[in-house]
Amino acid sequence: MNLNKYNRFKKAGKVQEFNARNKELWMYTRVSSKEQTKKKYSIEGQRSSIKAYARENDYLIVKEHGGTYESAKGDLTRREFTQLLDSVKRAKKKPFAIAIKFISRFSRSGGGAIGLVEELVNNVGVHLIETSTGLTTELEKDRLEIYDKLLDSRRENMVRLERTLPALKEFLEEGYWLGRAPRGYDMYGERVSNFSNRIEGQKLVLNAEGRILKKAWNWKAEGMSDVDIRYKLLDKFHFKITKQNLSAMWGKPFYVGVNTNAMLDSPVRGRWPALVSEDIWDQVQKRLDKAKRKSGYDIAPVSEHRPLTGFIYCSQCGAAITSYIAKKKQVHYYKCQCQHGKGGNMNAYTTPRSLKPGVNNSFIDFLSNFELGDVEKELLKTQIKLLTQEHEEEKRSCSEMLGKELVKMQNKLDKVNEKYLLSDDVNETAFNKVKEKLEKEIDQIKEKLDDTPKNLSNQVNFIDKALDFCQNISVHWSSGDIHQKLKIQKTLFPEGLIINPETRQYRTIKMNSLISVIADISKDEKGSKSKKATRKGGLSSTVAGTGLEPVTFGL
Incomplete structure (x- = not known):
């Protein structure tokens, strides 16, 4: 039989022929921590080893990847490593191999790493070379040894984890934070990236x-x-x-x-x-x-035309009132999700064709019930002056007390530091514990001082604005933008309002102390609750104030 005629059917062995001609390498370097990149020797050591191997074996390094710090515990979470794999797969002219000083620099994921090497060699046609030992996946025996090393790297990581996890857990149990400080805090410690923040401990x-x-x-x-x-x-x-x-x-x-x-x-x-x-x-x-509906869905977002969304509650089922727009007619509605009773859909505005007043219009009428007349205005002015004076005096007293306490604690800290510097037999652990406790107390006092409200620069202007607001609450709400509307609602009625869907009448849950003062003035002026206060069920018989604050008058 003449077998030569079958030569044209023989598979070409593309990988072997290509590799025999190709002498190009890609370099990959990596370290595990940022400190190692700053010291340079680790990255440079890897580069030097790979370049020396290339010279000795007549290879040409044409591209470099890595050169930074990345943990090898996860492969596809490493940006530089992922770029290496993507680049070599997309490259039209592929290198013979990717050169690495130690195979552990390639990966520590064990079985996952072996799968990646198999894909590179069998599907992409690119080998791996460990330059420190000369092992290459081109040879089957070397490839098995490389796989053993990848598994050993995984084992090392697992053993290291077994040692460190209990220590990390103990670290957390002692009240320390692990990882980057959340926004709003600066971290000081032994391993923070900002060298100016490096101190002993955390x-x-x-x-x-x-x-x-x-x-x-x-x-x-x-x-x-x-x-x-x-x-x-x-x-x-x-x-x-x-x-x-x-x-x-x-x-x-x-x-x-x-x-x-x-x-x-x-x-x-x-x-x-x-x-x-x-x-x-x-x-x-x-x-x-x-803020969750009873059905489990989020309340519909507020709109400029439906500012009472989520602020008012159904008197029949207690659910928060949601809202929507009929897009075809561009008509705004409030809606109760309960299936019983009438008035589930409520028009937001009063129109010539609406059978009932709009929810927004009813709210404007409700607000007007609490507006001051001229006589009540003078009475409230006296009340506000007294309240602001008490408020200023309380702030002044609080600031003085905190200031004295701060000086006292600072003196204690100075004495502790002085004793430590002058004495040779002071227990350092005990010293650090006392110092940390005093510094923490000083920081807390400083925070309280920062949070103490500043004195009013213009008390007369403040009171005038407050009185103007109290006389024109409904006007301020109806003319304000969505942010002003929400601010007025939440300030006056912090717990929201209850609405009867059928009658469109409101009941209060909890009121700001400003409204309580107006109600008291009305009682004193007329001997009982005024018609303004009781019309449409405006004032609840049991309401609690939330405190008279400057925000109330800046609306």
Whole structure:
């Protein structure tokens, strides 16, 4: 039999022929930590080894990847490593091999790494070379040894993890934070990237952004929407935060001083100063829970034409009122989701064809019930003067007390430092513990001083604005933009209002103390609740004030 005639059917062995001609290499280098990249020797050591191997074996290095720090525990999460794989797969002219000093620099993922090597060699036609040993996947025996090394790297990582996990867990249980400090805090420690923040131990300090974020938490606790909070942060402080990051912040116990890391068996009190009190945290969580419909869906977003969305509640079922627009007719409606009773759909505005007054119009009428007349205005003016004077005196007294306490604690710290410097037998551990405690107390006092409201620069102007608002509440609401409307609603009625869908009448849940003062004046003036106060069921017989604050009068 003449077998030569079958030569044309023989497979060409493209990879072998290509490799025999190709002498080009791609270089890949990597270190595990940022500190190693700054010291340079590790990256440079890898480069030198690979270049020396290329010269000795007549290879040409045509491209370099890596050259930075990336953890090898995950392959496809490493940016430089992923770019290497993508580039070699897309390259029209492929290298003979990717050169690496140590195979552990390629990957520590074990089986996953072996799969990647198999794909490179069999599907892409590119080999791996470990320049420190000369092992190459071109040879079957070397390839198996490389696979063993990849598995060994994975084992090393697992053993290292077994050693470090208990230590990390203990670190967390002692109240320390693991990872980058969340927004609003600066981290000081032994391994932070900012060298000016390097100290022994760990310390998280509230920064300027944190003090701004604290105001955002307070606004959220008062019932302000995320949209308004972002608008106010930008307007007042030129502070930018995405709606996603703001929303995520409400669910981070870190800001109340609690660590909920997945490695912990249960939440742990952190060593850092809390941004918000537990009371503020609880109020925010309560509002977030309340902002869900009973069906589990989010309340429809507010609109300029439907500002009462989520602010008013159905008197029949207690659910928050949502809203929508009939797009074809461009008519705005409020809607109760309950299936019983009448009046589920309520027109937002009164129109010539509407059978019942609009919800917005009814709210304007409701607000007018609380507006002051000229006689009541003078009585309230006296009340406001007394309240502001008491408020200023209270602030002054609080600031003086905090100032004295700050001096006292600072003196204690100075004495502790002096004793440590002058004495040779002071226990350093005990010293650091006392010092840390005093510094923490000093930081807390400074925060309280920062949070103390500043004195009113123009009390007369303040009172005039307050009285103008009290005489024209409905006008301020109806003429304001969506942000002003929401601000007025939440300030006067922090817990919202209850509406009867059939009669469109409102009942209060809780009122601001300003409205309570007006009601008291009306009682004193007429001997009982005025017609203004009781018309349409305006004032509840049991209401609690929320405190007289400057924000009330800046609407």
